[in-house]
Amino acid sequence: MNEGLRGARTVLQTSEVRQRLLEAQIAQEQAFTRLGVVVHTAFAQGGAEAVDPKFLYACQQADAAARAVVALQAQLDAILAAQAAPAMKYCVSCGAQMGGDAAFCPACGATAA
Numbered sequence: 318m319n320e321g322l323r324g325a326r327t328v329l330q331t332s333e334v335r336q337r338l339l340e341a342q343i344a345q346e347q348a349f350t351r352l353g354v355v356v357h358t359a360f361a362q363g364g365a366e367a368v369d370p371k372f373l374y375a376c377q378q379a380d381a382a383a384r385a386v387v388a389l390q391a392q393l394d395a396i397l398a399a400q401a402a403p404a405m406k407y408c409v410s411c412g413a414q415m416g417g418d419a420a421f422c423p424a425c426g427a428t429a430a
Contacts, residue, residue, distance in 0.1 A: 353379070406430075 353375075359367045360376035368376055406415045406429060413424035420429050 356368055356372050357376050357379050360372070361380075365373055365376075406417060406419065407413065408415055408422035408425060408427055409430050410427035411422060411425040413422055415422055415429060421427065422429065
């Protein structure tokens with residue numbers, strides 16, 4: 318067998334094994350995720366007494382992470398909503414709040430700057 322053919326066969330075998338390895342790693346990750354969901358669901362439904370103490374810290378960490386995600390999503394939503402809302406202006410004469418598109422102050426009638 319010539320060296321070129323041997324090299325091509327090696328590349329093909331390596332590629333096939335790497336693909337199967339990647340698929341096995343993905344399956345392993347999915348299995349661990351499902352296991353975690355099962356344990357955390359038991360914790361969420363039954364509290365600390367429902368899970369083995371070895372898993373309690375991980376469940377508490379998962380809950381803390383979930384709360385952080387909710388809080389950050391709310392923060393992001395607020396920032397995006399503020400960007401979408403028209404900017405508020407304040408009257409330079411009296412300090413009253415004016416709509417972003419107001420030409421005159423509703424409180425004192427001064428021209429908007």
